[in-house]
Amino acid sequence: MKLDRFVRTVIAVAVILAFVIATAALLFISEAALNVWDRLKSGPPALMYAYVAVMLLLAVTALWLTWRLVVRRKIAPGRTARAAPLTRQEIEERIREADASGVDVSSARAELEELATRKGAIQLCFFGEISSGKSSLIKALVPDADVEIDVVGGSTDAVSEYRWRNDEGAEILLVDVPGIGGGDGELSTIAANEAKRSHVVLFVCDGDLTRPEVQAIQSLLAFDKPLVLVLNKADRFNAEEQAALMQQLLERIDAAGGEPQRDHVVAVTAGGETDVIERRSDGSEETVRRERPADIGVLVVAINRLLEGEATSLDARRERAVFKMAAGRLADAETAYRTQRSEQIIRSATRKAVIGALAAISPGTDILIQGYIGTTMTQQLCALFGAAPRDLDIEEFLSMSQSRVGRALPLTLAVAGNGLKAFPGIGTVAGGIVHAVAYGLIFDALGRSLVLTLTRHGELVPEAAAKEFEEGISEHLEAGVRRIAKMALDEN
Ligand SMILES: Nc1nc2c(ncn2[C@@H]2O[C@H](COP(=O)(O)OP(=O)(O)OP(=O)(O)O)[C@@H](O)[C@H]2O)c(=O)[nH]1
Ligand SMILES: [Mg+2]
Structure with missing residues (x-):
């Protein structure tokens, strides 16, 4: 209570002092300003304008500096938010760049190589849910085709092509693919990819569209099919x-x-065969195979209309869809590469922190976090995510994280001590090792928080990353303690 009263008194004195100083400063400044103004008015006008200009320049510079220091930049949208379709040059350039930085670009390249082998005939892909009658429609168009058709869904389990000539005599490839929505997710993926690689998709359904069918259509429309x-x-x-x-x-x-x-919406009957049970005059029953009459005229008309003189534009559209697919493959590969590289960077920084803590007689987290190891890790992770943070942002992030370590340190030390007990033969471990493990855990959490923020925002947002660190540190302690304790023991 006594102390409280003392503190209040000190604050009151400080307030009075601040008031006196502020008043004095105001009087002094107004006096000086009026003085200068009077002199300028009596002097030559050129001098006055120059003086005002210099003052304005100073004010603008100060404002600009303040804005740069205090006001955060707008968070940039992710790199995926790209409206204009990719050109061949752009996708090839992206692949080259990614390749140079160590990303596995083979699947993106494979997509472009596959495109190169498909020059020539227009491809029509029969796509849709299992058992909607895709293979039956192909059989109706190409009666000689050896197509697998079955009442049981999932009869088509691979991609096949059948040659067909339309009214203009052009050779067209009809592509039969597995149905989507069967048990095998991989077959659905194969079918969807094949649909995107084809020029035109004939989306086959046999009733009102289900939700997965609508989603499949949306995904195809996103590829401008x-x-x-x-x-x-x-x-x-x-x-x-x-x-x-x-x-x-x-x-x-x-x-x-x-x-x-x-x-672009047609109703047809693929025909095919069906088993019918017939009752004979003597009362016995017999299963007979009956032809179902086909009626696919409107489909042929729709295809012809779509293809009329469109070959070149269909080729260009298909090409763009494949470039987009390749970009998707590349993005996946980049994500995988980043995950793997960021693990390496974090592990290496964690090891350095552990060694640093072991070497120091009384280590402090501040030297480790705000020093060389913390800065290097932050720079490397930012570079990995293509972010170019200002030094100021790195400093801010590290010092913000530093101030959050204090609260988490006791818990971290406890978890570290506990984790070390799991190693037989250690007995009572020296305090130095416990600290080393604790600092290792802190670096691990620091790295993870950076990766999360960089993934989310595409750049280093100091407050967001520090907040992530604060939340993540207690969450990931248990998960990493054995690994880092082993690291510390090995180094020791
Ligand atoms: N009533 C009727 N049944 C049909 C028609 N077309 C196909 N079917 C039947 O639907 C079933 C499935 O036909 P498929 O051609 O194998 O269907 P699919 O879409 O290729 O099936 P998956 O390859 O398994 O995805 C078979 O029993 C066909 O006889 C049609 O126009 N009318
Ligand atoms: Mg089929």
């Missing part, structure tokens, strides 16, 4: 039902962000 929605098995609906269903499909396309053109 020309799309015809084919309602198959129309024989199962009467005229009224079919008209209502077609209207619904048009609305679905519209809602999915596509262009609801009437001639």
Whole structure:
């Protein structure tokens, strides 16, 4: 209580003192300013203008400096937010750059190589959920084709191509792919990739669209795929039902962000065969195979219309879709590379922190975090994520993190001590090693918080990263303690 009163008195005296100084300063400044103003007015006007100009310049410089120091830059959107489609030159350049920095670019390259082998015929991909009748439609267009068709879904388990000639006599490749939505996710991926690599997608459904079908359509539209929605098995609906269903499909396309053109939604019957149970006059039953009459005229018309003189533009669109796929592969590879490299950087900094703590007689986290090791780790991680932070930001992040370590240190030391006990034969461990493990844990958390922030914002945002560090440090302690304790013991 006594101390409290004393502190209050000191603060009160300080307030009075500040008031006196502020008042004196105000009087002094106004006096000086008025004085100068009077003299300037009586002097030549040129001098006055020059004086005012210099004052303005100083004020602007001060404001600009303050803004740079205090006001944060706007957080840049991720690199993926790119509106314009990629050109061949751009994607090749990106691949080259990534390759040079050590990223595994093989799958991105493979996508471009695959594109090169596909020059020539237009490819139409029959894509859709399992058992919607994709293979049956191909069989209806190419009766001689040896196509696998089955009542049981998942009959097509690989990609196959069939040659077909349209009305203009052009050779077209019909691509049969596995159905999506079966149990095998990998087959769905193979099918979706093949659809994106084709010029046109014939999206085959056999009723109103399910949610996964709508999502698949949206994903194809994102790749700018020309799309015809084919309602198959129309024989199962009467005229009224079919008209209502077609209207619904048009609305679905519209809602999915596509262009609801009437001639891009067609209802057909692929035909094929069906087993029917027939009752004989003597009462016995017999299963007979019956032909289902095919009706695919509107589909042929739709395909012809879509292809009319469009070969070059379809080629260009397909090319752009493949470039986008390659960019996606590259982004995945970059993510994998960053994950692996950032682990290395963090591990190396953690090891240095451990060694530093072991070497120092009474180590302090400040020298480690704000010193060489902390700065180097931050710079390396930023460089890995393509961020170019100002030195000021690095300093700010490290000192903000430093001030958060104090609170976490006792817990970190306790966890470190506990973790060391897990190693047989250590017995009572020396305090130095406990500190070394604790500092190792701190560096581990520091590195992870940076990676998280850089992934999220694409640049170093000091406050966000320091906050992440504060939250992450207690969370990851247990996870890393054995690894880092082993590291410390090895170094010791
Ligand atoms: N009623 C009717 N059934 C059809 C029609 N077209 C195909 N079917 C039947 O639907 C079932 C599936 O046909 P498929 O051609 O194998 O279907 P798919 O889409 O290739 O199937 P997956 O390859 O397994 O994805 C078979 O039993 C066909 O006979 C049609 O127009 N009407
Ligand atoms: Mg099939």
